[in-house]
Amino acid sequence: MGSLRLGYAVNYATAQHRRARGKDMTYVWATRSAALAGLDDAALAVLDSFAAPRDPEAWFGAEGAEDERRKSFDALAALGLLEPADFRVPIAPDLPALPYPLGTLVLNVTNKCNLSCSYCYEYGEDRINESSRGPALMSEETARQAVDLLFKDSAGRRNLSITFFGGETLLNFPLIKSVTEYANAKARGERRRMSFALTTNATLLTEEVIDFLTAEHFGINISIDGPRATQDAQRPFLSGKGTHDVVVPKIQRLIAVNRERGGRPVGARVTVTAQSADVQTIYQHLAGELGFDAVGFAPVTSAPGRDYALTGENYFTLLQAFGVLADDFVSAASAGKNHAFSNLNDLLRELHQGVNKAHPCGAGLGLVGVSTGGELGLCHRFVESGEHAIGTVTSGLDEERRRAFLEAGHVGTKVSCHDCFARPICSGGCYHEAWVRYADATQPNLHSCEWIRAWLDLGLITYARIMDANPAFFTRYEEAS
Amino acid sequence: MSRITPLNRKARRIAARFAGSFADAHALAPQDPPLGCTTIFAPGWEVDTDGGTANLCTPIERDLYDCHHSCYWPAQVPDALTNSPNWAQSCGAPVNDWSKIDLVFP
Numbered sequence: 001m002g003s004l005r006l007g008y009a010v011n012y013a014t015a016q017h018r019r020a021r022g023k024d025m026t027y028v029w030a031t032r033s034a035a036l037a038g039l040d041d042a043a044l045a046v047l048d049s050f051a052a053p054r055d056p057e058a059w060f061g062a063e064g065a066e067d068e069r070r071k072s073f074d075a076l077a078a079l080g081l082l083e084p085a086d087f088r089v090p091i092a093p094d095l096p097a098l099p100y101p102l103g104t105l106v107l108n109v110t111n112k113c114n115l116s117c118s119y120c121y122e123y124g125e126d127r128i129n130e131s132s133r134g135p136a137l138m139s140e141e142t143a144r145q146a147v148d149l150l151f152k153d154s155a156g157r158r159n160l161s162i163t164f165f166g167g168e169t170l171l172n173f174p175l176i177k178s179v180t181e182y183a184n185a186k187a188r189g190e191r192r193r194m195s196f197a198l199t200t201n202a203t204l205l206t207e208e209v210i211d212f213l214t215a216e217h218f219g220i221n222i223s224i225d226g227p228r229a230t231q232d233a234q235r236p237f238l239s240g241k242g243t244h245d246v247v248v249p250k251i252q253r254l255i256a257v258n259r260e261r262g263g264r265p266v267g268a269r270v271t272v273t274a275q276s277a278d279v280q281t282i283y284q285h286l287a288g289e290l291g292f293d294a295v296g297f298a299p300v301t302s303a304p305g306r307d308y309a310l311t312g313e314n315y316f317t318l319l320q321a322f323g324v325l326a327d328d329f330v331s332a333a334s335a336g337k338n339h340a341f342s343n344l345n346d347l348l349r350e351l352h353q354g355v356n357k358a359h360p361c362g363a364g365l366g367l368v369g370v371s372t373g374g375e376l377g378l379c380h381r382f383v384e385s386g387e388h389a390i391g392t393v394t395s396g397l398d399e400e401r402r403r404a405f406l407e408a409g410h411v412g413t414k415v416s417c418h419d420c421f422a423r424p425i426c427s428g429g430c431y432h433e434a435w436v437r438y439a440d441a442t443q444p445n446l447h448s449c450e451w452i453r454a455w456l457d458l459g460l461i462t463y464a465r466i467m468d469a470n471p472a473f474f475t476r477y478e479e480a481s
Numbered sequence: 482m483s484r485i486t487p488l489n490r491k492a493r494r495i496a497a498r499f500a501g502s503f504a505d506a507h508a509l510a511p512q513d514p515p516l517g518c519t520t521i522f523a524p525g526w527e528v529d530t531d532g533g534t535a536n537l538c539t540p541i542e543r544d545l546y547d548c549h550h551s552c553y554w555p556a557q558v559p560d561a562l563t564n565s566p567n568w569a570q571s572c573g574a575p576v577n578d579w580s581k582i583d584l585v586f587p
Binding site for chain 2: 040
């Protein structure tokens with residue numbers, strides 16, 4: 001196999017791609033293939049020769065150096081940077097072989113929470129679950145059935161993971177402990193490996209809990225919104241009392257013990273609202289003062305018009321702040337050091353691995369959510385929404401509904417994504433966000449397009465800057481994850 | 482001379498596959514022998530090596546056998562893995578023995 005050229009006369013043109021100018025080369029990210037290559041000026045000139053469609057055969061022979069031209073052409077065509085101009089290759093909504101083996105279970109171990117966050121999608125104005133459908137706490141029996149389902153429906157996978165979610169997960173700590181034990185024992189019997197993760201608001205982190213989570217190498221994500229004023233305003237106790245001073249010492253203790261035991265990075269997950277868009281101050285507090293290994297920001301999920309919903313201006317400020325953090329990231333990476341800004345870390349990993357998503361995430365594919373009552377949903381955000389149920393732990397996965405959802409959620413069906421360079425990584429964005437905005441989980445999140453494209457440009461520029469300064473930095477992203 | 486450097490994993494996989502087109506990618510070229518009909522005995526499929534049809538494989542059993550033996554094209558030939566493992570057993574050298582290939586009726 002040497003050439004992608006077709007055997008008959010056909011015009012070729014530059015295919016969709018995105019560029020970032022580097023020191024010695026231009027970094028080019030091809031949309032269709034998600035390949036990222038460095039082109040010198042001569043190669044760039046070849047690419048630009050096809051800005052208007054032309055017949056490559058005529059171009060090869062025009063000015064001598066035919067072999068050189070053919071070779072450059074073939075390389076660019078192979079990377080997906082040049083493509084036939086006279087017909088359009090469709091983005092076919094092909095699904096992987098189904099039923100797709102599960103890899104991750106998200107267990108909503110409780111519906112209860114001891115906080116009353118202003119923007120909560122579980123209890124607030126934008127809730128999706130038909131509340132009081134399920135019990136407040138997941139039972140031991142339901143949890144075991146869920147674990148059994150994970151083992152049964154994960155043929156061929158060696159590594160399985162369970163993420164505990166809520167409500168406030170630690171309100172059902174006894175269940176977390178027993179599920180961990182049960183799944184570990186089962187995995188040993190089948191020569192498989194478990195990994196566990198949990199999201200918590202940190203209010204209930206005791207010595208016993210910290211000891212257990214770090215001993216079991218949990219991936220720990222803490223929902224926290226920043227310094228005292230922000231945290232207390234957005235994430236108060238049910239009584240209205242602030243949580244900042246309660247959680248900070250607990251978090252510091254957790255991070256210290258985890259580090260001592262060589263645990264996985266402890267992450268902070270920050271919800272950004274219209275009232276808390278000062279990302280740099282928040283980052284400094286969480287990474288600098290509290291010592292989090294990773295800090296990730298998520299714009300609040302909200303129907304438009306809520307007073308916490310982000311406005312266009314907020315998004316612009318947020319992007320500027322991300323730009324400043326990216327500068328900081330580049331300085332660290334150039335010196336071979338880690339940086340805690342996890343949104344950018346994740347984006348660089350995806351760019352470097354050439355991720356090209358047919359679905360925006362693993363919901364309903366390798367991942368399902370389980371409600372406290374044992375209902376299966378696309379992910380933890382969809383559990384207890386009858387409309388999006390895809391089975392129960394007792395009856396198993398409803399493969400027909402699962403398939404219907406995966407067909408509808410495929411980027412091939414999202415026509416507005418087909419001309420967008422962000423497609424390989426965005427793929428239309430979060431199903432839950434789409435449901436809240438458009439009452440349809442499989443709609444692309446068109447309200448976020450400009451933001452996502454700007455964010456991916458920032459990612460590509462950052463990639464270029466780090467590649468210029470310290471290419472060895474990228475070896476950390478070589479392993480599949 | 483232009484220079485195209487595959488950087489991310491996807492680009493490197495493509496470069497390994499189309500090694501001849503990438504000056505920087507020789508070290509990553511795959512070690513497997515090339516697979517495909519045109520590299521082995523059969524002169525080709527839609528067109529012959531001269532670009533015409535005069536020297537196309539004849540008879541068609543030769544093509545058929547290639548689907549089974551040197552190319553993986555399972556839809557076109559009896560399933561030799563489970564249902565018809567011996568369908569081509571009597572065909573030692575296809576150039577001579579092509580007429581001995583069994584017919585399989587599903």
